[in-house]
Amino acid sequence: MENEAARKLALDRIRENIARSGHHIYVVSGGETPRFAYTVGVSESIGSELVFAGAILYMKDEVLKIINDIAAQLKRDREAASYQVVGQGSFTLRKVHVSWTTALMLGALDYYRVDEIQTLQIIPDRDHWTIDVPDMSAPWSAATEPVWRWLYEQWTYPVPKNSTALTDLAALRGERITEAMRWDEDEWEMFAGDATTIPKEEMRVVRLGTLLGADESLVPVVNLAIREGLLRDYNSDSEWRPWRKKGQQDAG
Numbered sequence: 197m198e199n200e201a202a203r204k205l206a207l208d209r210i211r212e213n214i215a216r217s218g219h220h221i222y223v224v225s226g227g228e229t230p231r232f233a234y235t236v237g238v239s240e241s242i243g244s245e246l247v248f249a250g251a252i253l254y255m256k257d258e259v260l261k262i263i264n265d266i267a268a269q270l271k272r273d274r275e276a277a278s279y280q281v282v283g284q285g286s287f288t289l290r291k292v293h294v295s296w297t298t299a300l301m302l303g304a305l306d307y308y309r310v311d312e313i314q315t316l317q318i319i320p321d322r323d324h325w326t327i328d329v330p331d332m333s334a335p336w337s338a339a340t341e342p343v344w345r346w347l348y349e350q351w352t353y354p355v356p357k358n359s360t361a362l363t364d365l366a367a368l369r370g371e372r373i374t375e376a377m378r379w380d381e382d383e384w385e386m387f388a389g390d391a392t393t394i395p396k397e398e399m400r401v402v403r404l405g406t407l408l409g410a411d412e413s414l415v416p417v418v419n420l421a422i423r424e425g426l427l428r429d430y431n432s433d434s435e436w437r438p439w440r441k442k443g444q445q446d447a448g
Contacts, residue, residue, distance in 0.1 A: 203306075210236050210307055218271075221263055222303045223256060228346040228357040228405040230328035233259050235267065236304045239313065242270050245304050247292060248318040250328030250343070252368060252400050258284055266318060286321040295336040299347045326368040327410045328402070343409035351405070353418045356382040359404040363387060364394045372432070373407065376417040377425035377439065384417060 213220035219237035234247040248263055265281045266289075279287045292315040298305070304313050317332045330341045338345035351357035359382040367373050371388040378384050386407055387394060408414055416436050417426060425439030 206303075207307060210303070213237070214240070217264075219267060220303075221260060223259065224300075226358060228351050228403055229344060230403060230406050231259075232300055233263060234301050234304065234315070235263060236307050238267050238270070239304075239308075242267075242274060244291075244314045244316045245301065246270075246289075246318055247296075247300060247315050247332070249296075249300070249330055249332060251320050251324065251326060252328055252402050252406075253320075253324055253326050253365060254284065262287065262318065285324045288319045288321075289316040290319060290333045291315070292317050292332040293335050296330075296332040296347075299336065326365075327370055328368070328406050343406050345409055346405055353405075353408065353415075355404070355418050357405070358382065359384065360401050361386045361404045361407055362399055362401050363407065364389070364391075365398045365400065366394075367407070368400060368402070370410070372430055373411065373414060374430055374434075375425065375427050375439065376414070376420070378417065378420040378422055380422060384420075386414070386417065 210220040214237035218241060219235045221233055221235055223231070223233040225231040230250045231252060232247060232249040235245045239245045246263055246267060248259055251259070254262065262281050262284050266279045266287060269276065269279045277288070279289070281287065294312050297313055297315050298311070301313055301315060305311065320329065328343050330344050334340065336344065336347060338349060346357070361384040363373070363386050367386065367388040373386050373388050375391065376384060376386045384404060385391065404418075408418070420426065426436040427439045428434040428436045
């Protein structure tokens, strides 16, 4: 009964947002998958909903602005090759395969009481692309989209599945992570370079699973004890070595 009451409140809120602004936006974060956001209601005017998956370069308010702006542009021109959002870059759209919508668009499926819903993925331009942006036009596959593997697979690492890592934009654009530190049961720092030189505005908190999925060579970080770290060089042949404070020597 309690769950049904909560569901009714959620559906009422969606209905009110659609009536007021033409659509409702869900922003979903947590668990082991990257953040994603999607609309409910845009399909009533253009025939498709919108989903913006990953793209952690953008903060939540920027995600909302991008979706709102593109929805408005689509209503004016559905045939545009790209859509500009002031201050956020250029975006293209592509159709989403049903294997993604059935996993991500639960609120829209529930609201319309359907098993499938046509959806367009918002794709950022190359300057704003990050490793968590999937190609949702193809069927979901852990082989081609390992960052999103936990949509359909069980979390297998011996750490909490909602673990996070503070990282930098260079790492999120695919550069090799060279230092890692575990600070708590479910908190890491992992950077592509010297953390002391990275500007705060270039840092982001992401799901640990995002980085592990993108680069299997990072798996040793899950075995670190709290306040232990690892270092390696930028070249691909470099192996992890224990992080030590300046002047600290090996035991023995």
